[in-house]
Amino acid sequence: MTLQSAPRPRRRIGLVGAGGIAVAHVPGLLRLGDLVVHSQDGAPALAAAFADEAARVGSTITVADSLDELLAAVDVVDVVVPTPAHATVVRAALAAGRHVVSEKPLARTDADADDLVARAADAGLQLYPAHVVRWFPAYRRLHEAVTTGLLGDLAVLRFSRSGAFPTRVAWFGDRAQSGGIVMDQMIHDLDIARWVAGPVTRVSAVTVRTGDDEHPVEAAHVLLTHASGAISHVAGLWGPPHLAFSTEYSVTGTRGSLSHSSLAEEDTRADLATPTAVDGFLPSVDPAEDPYALELADFVAAVDGGPLPRVSAADGAVAVRLANAALASIASGQPVEVTL
Amino acid sequence: MTLRVGVLSFAHTHAIGYLSALAAMPDVEVRGTDPGGVSTGTTLGELRGADLTGALGVAHADTVDDLLAWGPDAVVVTSENARHREFVERAAAAGAHVLCEKPLATSWEDGLAIRDAVQRAGVTLMMAYPVRFASAFDRLRATHASGALGTVFSVRGANNGMLPLTRDWFTDPALSGGGAIVDHVVHVADLVDGLTGARPVSVTAVANRVLHAERARAETAGLVTVTYDTGMVVAIDCSWSRPDTAPAWGGLTLDVAGTGGTVSVDFFGAAARGLDAVGGRPIELRYGADHDVPMLRTFLDAVRDGVQPQPDVQVGLRTLSIVLAAQESVRTGRTVPVPTA
Numbered sequence: 001m002t003l004q005s006a007p008r009p010r011r012r013i014g015l016v017g018a019g020g021i022a023v024a025h026v027p028g029l030l031r032l033g034d035l036v037v038h039s040q041d042g043a044p045a046l047a048a049a050f051a052d053e054a055a056r057v058g059s060t061i062t063v064a065d066s067l068d069e070l071l072a073a074v075d076v077v078d079v080v081v082p083t084p085a086h087a088t089v090v091r092a093a094l095a096a097g098r099h100v101v102s103e104k105p106l107a108r109t110d111a112d113a114d115d116l117v118a119r120a121a122d123a124g125l126q127l128y129p130a131h132v133v134r135w136f137p138a139y140r141r142l143h144e145a146v147t148t149g150l151l152g153d154l155a156v157l158r159f160s161r162s163g164a165f166p167t168r169v170a171w172f173g174d175r176a177q178s179g180g181i182v183m184d185q186m187i188h189d190l191d192i193a194r195w196v197a198g199p200v201t202r203v204s205a206v207t208v209r210t211g212d213d214e215h216p217v218e219a220a221h222v223l224l225t226h227a228s229g230a231i232s233h234v235a236g237l238w239g240p241p242h243l244a245f246s247t248e249y250s251v252t253g254t255r256g257s258l259s260h261s262s263l264a265e266e267d268t269r270a271d272l273a274t275p276t277a278v279d280g281f282l283p284s285v286d287p288a289e290d291p292y293a294l295e296l297a298d299f300v301a302a303v304d305g306g307p308l309p310r311v312s313a314a315d316g317a318v319a320v321r322l323a324n325a326a327l328a329s330i331a332s333g334q335p336v337e338v339t340l
Numbered sequence: 341m342t343l344r345v346g347v348l349s350f351a352h353t354h355a356i357g358y359l360s361a362l363a364a365m366p367d368v369e370v371r372g373t374d375p376g377g378v379s380t381g382t383t384l385g386e387l388r389g390a391d392l393t394g395a396l397g398v399a400h401a402d403t404v405d406d407l408l409a410w411g412p413d414a415v416v417v418t419s420e421n422a423r424h425r426e427f428v429e430r431a432a433a434a435g436a437h438v439l440c441e442k443p444l445a446t447s448w449e450d451g452l453a454i455r456d457a458v459q460r461a462g463v464t465l466m467m468a469y470p471v472r473f474a475s476a477f478d479r480l481r482a483t484h485a486s487g488a489l490g491t492v493f494s495v496r497g498a499n500n501g502m503l504p505l506t507r508d509w510f511t512d513p514a515l516s517g518g519g520a521i522v523d524h525v526v527h528v529a530d531l532v533d534g535l536t537g538a539r540p541v542s543v544t545a546v547a548n549r550v551l552h553a554e555r556a557r558a559e560t561a562g563l564v565t566v567t568y569d570t571g572m573v574v575a576i577d578c579s580w581s582r583p584d585t586a587p588a589w590g591g592l593t594l595d596v597a598g599t600g601g602t603v604s605v606d607f608f609g610a611a612a613r614g615l616d617a618v619g620g621r622p623i624e625l626r627y628g629a630d631h632d633v634p635m636l637r638t639f640l641d642a643v644r645d646g647v648q649p650q651p652d653v654q655v656g657l658r659t660l661s662i663v664l665a666a667q668e669s670v671r672t673g674r675t676v677p678v679p680t681a
Contacts, residue, residue, distance in 0.1 A: 155550035156561040156579045160496060160595070162602070204544045204675065206565050206573040208493045211599045219494030219597055221565045221575040223546050231546040233563045233575055235496050237597050250498070252561075252581040254551060334675050335544060 010034050010059075011300070014074035014098070016067065016089050017081040018042035019169065021103055024282055025078060025130075026050050026061070028293025032300050035061045038070040039081075071096040076303055078130075078296070079103060082169070083184065084177045087112035090127070094119050099126040099303045101296065105187050106316035108179060110324050113317040120313055128299045128309055129316025133188045134195060135291035135298075136283070138260040142251060145258050146196045152255025154197050157232040159189035163245040164280025165216050165238035173216060181218045182207065182330070183323040186236035189249075190326070191311075191319040193224055193232040194340070196251065200224050204335035205326035215240055222326045223335075245283050343640055346412035347372040348404060348427045349419035350388050352441050353506050354468070356396070357632050358416050363398050368640065371410055373401040385506050408434040414643045416468070417441055420515040421522065425450040425457075432461035439639045441468045442526045443663060444656030446517025448679055451660045455653045455681065466639045467651040467659075469530040470631035471592055473638065476605045477531065480596065483603055484535055490600030491570075492536050497528030498577040501590030503552045503560060511557055519558030521547060521666050524578035527592055529566070529659040530651055535596070538568035540658060543665035544675040551581060564666045566678075587624040657681045 011033030015022060018039035026046065029035050030053060037043045043063045054061040064070035067089065071077065077093040078101045079086060087107040093100045100120070106129040107113040120127035133139050145151050163185070166172035178184045182205065194200055207220035217239050224232040237243075250259035262283065285291055298309040318340050325336045345368050347359055355372070362370040377388030384395060393400040401407035407415075408430065414437040417427045424445050428438050438458060444467060445451040458465040471477060483489050501524065504510035516522060532538070543566050547559035561579035568574065582590040591608040614623040642649035651659075658681075665676040 153550055155548060156563065156577065156581055158496075158498070158563075158577055162597075202546070202673065204546075204565065206544070206567050208571045208573045210491060210493045210571060215599070217493060217597070217599050219573060221494070221496075221573055223544060223563050223565060223575075225546050229548045229550055231548055231561060231563050233565075233577060235494075235575060237494060237602070239597055240490075240599060240601055243601060250577075252551065252579065254553075257581065257583075333542070335673060 011076070012036060012074040014038065014064070014070045014077040016070065016077060016079050018046040019080065019082070020281060022046060022080045024292045025080060025296060027053060028290060028296040029078060030054050030057050030059045030061065031293060032297060034059050036064050036070050036073050037061065038064040038067055067092060071098060074098065076101070076300060082171045082177065083108050083179065084171065087116060090116050091119065094123055094125055094127070097123070097125065101128050101130055101299045102316070103130050104316065105179065105183055105320045105323060106313070107320055108177070108183070110321050113320040117313045117317050126303050127313040128302070129311060129313065129319070130295060131188065131191045131311045131316065131319065132291050132295050133192055134310050135295040137289060138262070138265070139192055142249060142258055142260070143196055146251070146253070150256055151251060151253035151258060154228065154230040154251065154253045156252050157193055157197055157230060158235070158250045159193060159232065160235040160248040161185055161189055162237040162239060162243060164241050164243045165218060166281055167216070167241070179323060179327060180207070181236045181238050182220050182222065182326045185238065186220060186222060186234050187319050187323045189234040190222065190224070190322040191315065193234060194318065194322065197226045197228060197230045197232060199227040200322060200338055200340045201227050202335050202337055203322060203325040203329055205329040207330050220326070220330070241280065243280050245280055247283065341644060342367050342369060343414060343643060344369045344371070344410065344412040345640070346401070346407045346410070346415040346436065348407065348415050348417045348431060349423070350374040350377050350392055351420045351507060351509060352418040353385060354441060355418035356384060356392065358418065358636065359393070359396050359398050361633050361636055363396060371399040371401050371407055371412070373404055373407040375404055404430060408436070412436045414439065414640065420509045421517045422446045422515045425454050428454045428465065429457045432457045432463050435461060435463060437464040437643045439466050439468055439636070440656065442659070443517065443522055444653065444660045446522065448660070448664055451657050452681065455657060458653060464642060464648055465653040465656070466642065466649045467530070467653070467656040468635065469527060469651050470635045471527055471531060471607055472534050472651060473631045473634040474607050475629065476607055477534070480594070480603055480605055481535060484598070488600050489596065489598035489603060492596055492598045493572050494597040495532055495572070495574040496595040497532070497574065497593070499524040499527050499592045500577060500579050500581045502582045502584055502586065503555065503580045505584070511555060513558045518667055519556065519562070520560055520578045520580045521545065521562045521564065521670070522663050523580070525562070525564055525576050525663050525666055526659040528576045528594065529662045530655060531594060532574055533655055533658055534651065536568070536570065536572065538570040538572050540662050540678040541567045541569055542675050542677050543662055543669055545666035545669040547670045551579070559670065562666070562670070564662070566662055587622050588626055654681065
């Protein structure tokens with residue numbers, strides 16, 4: 001390979017957190033620059049696990065012993081800590097003058113989410129919530145079908161997301177910390193419903209958690225009324241440990257309908273004596289069109305002066321408000337009027 | 341023992357299938373009456389009254405009184421929804437057991453009156469919920485009974501179809517009791533009732549008239565959530581969201597989540613599929629056993645044996661209670677407690 005102009009300095013990206021979603025982000029991040037990881041837990045193991053991958057794509061992955069050390073060493077920060085810590089880490093990164101990508105939800109509370117949006121704007125820094133489903137190809141197709149008018153005026157939308165109850169780390173199951181299935185998992189489809197059907201005027205929700213301490217299960221159903229008059233149902237399921245991750249949608253408008261089932265559209269079906277393991281926590285992705293890598297590339301390109309990504313900090317804050325409105329409806333047993 | 345079975349009113353298109361199925365049963369004498377029914381065309385779906393019985397080779401009675409004077413052991417009520425009470429009360433008073441088309445009624449008052457009428461007369465009422473008689477539902481129940489599904493805690497149900505066009509009254513709220521909610525919530529509600537036995541507690545619903553806006557006199561799309569006394573939560577899409585141009589009428593799917601895992605059933609999904617080479621339109625050739633015949637068989641066996649069949653009038657009331665609460669929720673924008681009998 002020959003380069004006609006001097007290469008720009010290597011981008012340095014900070015990754016704060018080393019949990020499950022970090023594993024999904026690292027391959028894409030390594031293609032965008034050198035990676036510095038800091039985490040209360042697991043950073044050396046993460047760096048070791050991806051050392052070969054980093055070398056293969058010509059990047060490095062190293063560990064910073066403190067958040068300050070990481071912030072001093074990088075240009076952009078990807079925050080993948082547990083939900084209750086998002087706001088604190090994002091604030092620190094913004095205060096250090098760094099552009100920030102934050103895993104969803106942008107924050108646990110409406111006030112924190114709004115505060116982060118305001119701080120980023122005041123500092124002239126870019127802040128992006130990682131609502132990765134907007135980069136999943138089936139949901140891009142849906143958005144295209146709606147925005148090009150293929151489906152006409154939207155009438156009724158259904159979204160569903162199912163997987164295993166996340167028991168690997170305790171904070172997911174703690175509703176106060178994570179916001180439960182509504183804030184952690186269903187916020188994806190709440191964001192998608194608003195992305196395709198527009199602003200929301202009313203939110204209602206019902207939920208259940210049962211099972212036992214070792215094998216809890218949780219489900220919720222959220223109904224949205226959109227300003228356009230369209231109505232949406234968002235279903236979330238955290239089931240037993242063996243449950244494979246799956247998503248569905250079914251959207252009908254005056255000119256047509258579009259539906260998708262991730263299980264039905266899998267391009268490979270194997271029937272082997274030794275079954276392959278299923279991942280109940282994250283969707284399977286095509287590595288040639290990895291949605292995590294695509295969103296991170298878009299975010300980093302925007303930081304470099306490229307086009308605005310398809311999700312903004314404000315969208316992230318609205319998604320948090322939608323999820324909290326659903327939680328408020330669960331608490332009160334009545335629908336909640338909103339302007340979101 | 342040969343049973344005399346009357347079909348009261350052909351207002352509901354299901355009367356055609358019931359008349360045909362009953363006429364084909366060797367141990368059943370069938371007679372139909374269709375007060376006020378006027379044919380709107382020459383196809384089977386457009387025939388009413390003596391035109392329909394004539395086309396099906398079934399005996400006809402000119403009036404309800406004539407039919408009841410014949411002394412039927414049982415009747416099938418396939419009138420407009422809002423007239424179920426009137427026909428059930430007359431049939432029960434004549435001592436006939438009743439298979440009632442869904443929904444049981446269009447108001448709580450009428451539903452209770454129907455229950456009281458059959459109790460007073462000592463006759464049986466069974467609800468015509470045919471999907472309960474699908475083999476797939478038997479398998480679902482067996483899976484649940486085996487314990488493999490564990491405790492059912494969440495269900496997604498979708499019963500989507502076309503805007504009913506064959507009979508005008510389906511879209512006249514005065515006769516149908518509303519729109520998509522009264523038409524399509526009940527089947528999913530019945531299956532959940534039959535599977536879990538849980539009792540509905542509260543209902544939240546949203547609806548609109550975006551689809552078929554020019555013809556809509558009630559909601560054409562609706563989404564309903566229901567909480568149950570077991571803690572279970574259920575969501576139902578009852579929308580008339582199948583376009584008139586679709587290759588098949590619609591369907592019913594159930595996604596059941598239990599502590600042991602999930603079972604998803606697509607009750608009408610089996611089909612051979614292809615593409616029309618001229619227009620590129622999908623060809624969808626569905627298959628699967630008819631559910632009406634086992635439902636009628638269950639009803640007639642119960643009439644012979646004097647055993648109360650399921651789904652009974654209480655199921656009819658519970659499924660109606662969800663419909664009425666959903667309609668009130670749409671009107672008020674509130675979550676509504678479900679009335680109990």
